[in-house]
Amino acid sequence: MVNLRARTPVFCILPSDWAYNVFVCEALIVLLLVQLCMSVCDSQPLTKFSAERKQMVEEQLVAPGRDIKNQRVLDAMATVPRHEFVPNALERFAYVDGPVPIGYGQTISQPFIVAFMTEQLDPKPTDRVLEIGTGSGYQAAVLSRLVAEVYTIEIIEPLARRAEADLKRLGYNNVKVHAGDGYQGWPEHAPFDAIIVTCAPDHIPQPLVEQLRDGRRMVIPVGALENQQLYLLQKHGTKVEQQAVLPVRFVPMTRGP
Numbered sequence: 001m002v003n004l005r006a007r008t009p010v011f012c013i014l015p016s017d018w019a020y021n022v023f024v025c026e027a028l029i030v031l032l033l034v035q036l037c038m039s040v041c042d043s044q045p046l047t048k049f050s051a052e053r054k055q056m057v058e059e060q061l062v063a064p065g066r067d068i069k070n071q072r073v074l075d076a077m078a079t080v081p082r083h084e085f086v087p088n089a090l091e092r093f094a095y096v097d098g099p100v101p102i103g104y105g106q107t108i109s110q111p112f113i114v115a116f117m118t119e120q121l122d123p124k125p126t127d128r129v130l131e132i133g134t135g136s137g138y139q140a141a142v143l144s145r146l147v148a149e150v151y152t153i154e155i156i157e158p159l160a161r162r163a164e165a166d167l168k169r170l171g172y173n174n175v176k177v178h179a180g181d182g183y184q185g186w187p188e189h190a191p192f193d194a195i196i197v198t199c200a201p202d203h204i205p206q207p208l209v210e211q212l213r214d215g216r217r218m219v220i221p222v223g224a225l226e227n228q229q230l231y232l233l234q235k236h237g238t239k240v241e242q243q244a245v246l247p248v249r250f251v252p253m254t255r256g257p
């Protein structure tokens with residue numbers, strides 16, 4: 001015979017059973033505290049979504065056909081909390097294999113594109129890098145783990161300010177954000193050891209070529225939306241060697257007033 005009383009849920013105990021009630025209340029309080037503690041731990045940028053981040057690296061970056069090999073780049077992609085750079089409502093899409101809207105008609109690039117462009121730059125720990133098109137600040141955060149200093153320019157002022165605040169909040173202290181037209185580069189801090197452009201002009205901006213250190217690399221998408229190529233440029237004195245490395249689809253580089 002099944003003893004129903006023994007199986008009765010704790011919420012249905014008789015009110016007269018005070019000692020038992022006190023015990024249950026204590027147990028509930030402990031349970032709530034544990035849950036609170038777990039949600040606090042969960043809200044930490046680095047522990048939250050760590051499984052999704054690991055999966056992103058394995059399935060979208062290392063997998064055959066993707067072939068990202070640079071271990072420092074893979075480590076940075078496995079560490080930087082991408083979900084912190086997308087709007088809260090879209091957090092759960094942060095690690096999908098594609099771009100995600102970030103407001104103002106702009107997107108955070110697909111993880112593979114971020115990793116691919118970063119690998120093409122061949123970043124060194126002592127490098128000072130210029131990025132054009134800050135957007136969410138995610139690409140700058142990834143770079144900041146790999147080089148000494150990152151300078152990044154965003155033409156949409158509120159995006160620049162938001163990225164700056166997010167980068168600061170998350171402790172990426174070696175990134176400087178400027179609101180303005182990146183076509184002109186950032187001459188005050190030139191020459192740069194690497195330049196990465198994450199919006200597409202219809203030609204390679206000469207000021208950026210001039211601000212690239214001799215012998216170093218620039219990655220830049222060029223062309224109209226439907227017909228864009230990512231170019232890897234290497235500067236050799238007055239000559240620029242250029243190679244199309246991937247068909248891509250970036251938002252156009254817009255120009256300032």
Ligand code: SAH
Pocket residue numbers: 106107108109132133134135136137138139140153154155156159180181182183198199251252253254255256
């Ligand atoms: N690297 C970004 C994504 C770039 S989206 C990230 O990690 O999230 C492209 C960005 O380039 C957009 O935010 C757009 O506003 C910006 N942009 C377009 N034209 C620009 C210009 N002339 N100078 C600087 N930024 C520009």
